[in-house]
Amino acid sequence: MAEEELCFGVEEGVNVDECEGSYERMGRPVYSVKLFDKEVVVISSHKIMLETLAKKNSGIDVAGRPNDFITWDIATYGYKDIGFADYTHKLKTHRRIATKSLKVIGEQEWTTIISNEITQLLDRFKQKDDKAFDPHADLVMVSFNTLCKLIISKTYQFDDPEFQRFLEWNETMFTEIAGNPADFARWLSPLVYSRLTNLRRISELRYQFMKKKLTYIIQSFDKSKKIRNMIDQIILERERLENKANPDMTAEDVYSEDHIIQLTMDLVCVGSETVVALIKWFMIQVMHNPDIQTKIHSELDKVVGRDGMVMYNDREKMPYLDAAIWETLRYPSITPLSVPHRAIRNTSIAGYDIPMDTLVMVNDYAIGCDPDVFDEPFKFKPERFIDCESGCLIPYSKMNFAPFGKGPRSCLGEKLAQIESFVVIGNIMNQFEVHIPEGSAKPPLIGVLGLSHNPEHFRVTLKARKS
Numbered sequence: 001m002a003e004e005e006l007c008f009g010v011e012e013g014v015n016v017d018e019c020e021g022s023y024e025r026m027g028r029p030v031y032s033v034k035l036f037d038k039e040v041v042v043i044s045s046h047k048i049m050l051e052t053l054a055k056k057n058s059g060i061d062v063a064g065r066p067n068d069f070i071t072w073d074i075a076t077y078g079y080k081d082i083g084f085a086d087y088t089h090k091l092k093t094h095r096r097i098a099t100k101s102l103k104v105i106g107e108q109e110w111t112t113i114i115s116n117e118i119t120q121l122l123d124r125f126k127q128k129d130d131k132a133f134d135p136h137a138d139l140v141m142v143s144f145n146t147l148c149k150l151i152i153s154k155t156y157q158f159d160d161p162e163f164q165r166f167l168e169w170n171e172t173m174f175t176e177i178a179g180n181p182a183d184f185a186r187w188l189s190p191l192v193y194s195r196l197t198n199l200r201r202i203s204e205l206r207y208q209f210m211k212k213k214l215t216y217i218i219q220s221f222d223k224s225k226k227i228r229n230m231i232d233q234i235i236l237e238r239e240r241l242e243n244k245a246n247p248d249m250t251a252e253d254v255y256s257e258d259h260i261i262q263l264t265m266d267l268v269c270v271g272s273e274t275v276v277a278l279i280k281w282f283m284i285q286v287m288h289n290p291d292i293q294t295k296i297h298s299e300l301d302k303v304v305g306r307d308g309m310v311m312y313n314d315r316e317k318m319p320y321l322d323a324a325i326w327e328t329l330r331y332p333s334i335t336p337l338s339v340p341h342r343a344i345r346n347t348s349i350a351g352y353d354i355p356m357d358t359l360v361m362v363n364d365y366a367i368g369c370d371p372d373v374f375d376e377p378f379k380f381k382p383e384r385f386i387d388c389e390s391g392c393l394i395p396y397s398k399m400n401f402a403p404f405g406k407g408p409r410s411c412l413g414e415k416l417a418q419i420e421s422f423v424v425i426g427n428i429m430n431q432f433e434v435h436i437p438e439g440s441a442k443p444p445l446i447g448v449l450g451l452s453h454n455p456e457h458f459r460v461t462l463k464a465r466k467s
């Protein structure tokens with residue numbers, strides 16, 4: 001039962017009115033479940049999610065992360081990253097510095113980097129020559145290179161063995177972390193001994209790989225020269241803090257090298273995994289809904305033209321494409337269960353007392369498929385996010401779901417994810433028609449839950465659009 005509730009919360013195709021109790025049972029606004037040794041409170045209502053995560057005090061009350069998940073501990077060398085780290089003064093400083101450092105690179109530069117990568121992607125896709133293929137590796141390449149370029153000024157060629165190895169390690173790591181029962185009950189560790197050993201081995205390989213890259217950047221940093229990447233900016237920020245905060249405080253105290261390594265892996269790995277999942281779900285949704293594909297093509301023809309490149313600043317002129325991306329974030333959802341939170345003190349949620357250390361999970365999937373908020377929630381309808389009077393995308397605050405989270409632990413890469421997904425999806429759609437390969441079934445809309453919700457591997461046929 002727990003797995004069913006925690007995987008998705010609401011079942012596709014369940015007619016809530018006819019199937020009495022179904023939504024009520026699985027999508028109650030707040031309920032608690034016991035997962036082995038842990039009491040977990042699950043929130044499935046947008047309103048309660050906002051009250052809990054985004055209001056000034058309650059947001060902080062549940063801003064912690066589970067601090068005894070054995071897999072997180074192994075993967076991050078003792079919670080030295082941002083995503084899995086608990087809510088402490090240090091974490092707040094790290095978040096602030098990381099957010100500022102990402103911004104220093106600037107949206108314009110982000111777009112240029114993504115555009116360079118997309119040109120190569122479109123060329124590779126053209127070479128597929130209408131043949132069915134799995135787009136996964138090509139899409140990972142774009143996303144991974146974009147992030148590596150921004151963060152460590154490095155890009156890889158598709159067949160680079162270093163790139164291929166790093167991808168394999170990441171996939172293994174996500175598999176070993178996702179749903180590992182030892183996180184919920186330490187006494188189960190002997191049963192998953194080989195998984196934990198494998199995770200330790202992979203974490204060490206990833207760590208050594210990233211350490212080599214970062215040592216070079218840290219050693220070659222020259223503050224009299226132009227900032228080359230996000231890590232340069234972090235080094236600058238930690239020097240400022242080191243000087244300002246306390247004469248005895250070293251740069252290592254502010255942001256140790258291990259913390260920088262783990263942050264880089266957070267951004268590169270989580271960032272590429274989520275955006276790639278979004279792009280693949282988008283492709284699947286247009287394979288299921290050819291009429292929507294036609295509308296997107298007609299908007300692209302009006303605004304960009306088939307020989308043009310889609311840029312992020314075209315977004316306002318293309319509300320339909322934008323709305324289709326938001327609709328993919330809603331259903332089938334990229335992070336259906338977000339990232340677990342932990343109450344860092346006694347608090348309350350929707351009037352229920354929540355003791356310190358309780359785990360709190362937000363069921364984004366159930367929120368996005370709440371039939372009281374979204375009519376026909378299991379239908380892909382981009383127009384639900386378009387204001388019928390102005391024809392513009394409705395503001396995020398009125399969408400009634402929050403795929404990037406809210407409050408002190410909200411997604412650090414939200415803006416980057418929006419830019420990247422819009423530019424990559426826009427350009428693929430502008431150049432190609434996306435089809436189900438002849439003789440194949442439609443890829444399913446329920447995938448595999450790892451750190452994010454990914455489609456099963458699928459094949460697609462891309463047909464070049466005629467000018």
Ligand code: HEM
Nearest residue numbers: 082083267271274334335338339404405409411412413417
């Ligand atoms: C479609 C793409 C993405 C989605 C749907 C997404 C969604 C999320 C969600 C739901 C959370 C957890 C919020 C919470 O705990 O309440 C999160 C956290 C995070 N995301 Fe994203 N994300 C995406 C892309 C990215 C990208 C591109 C990056 C980095 C470049 C990134 C970096 C992070 C980090 C570092 C955190 C942890 C923040 C913290 O714990 O304080 N994400 N994201």
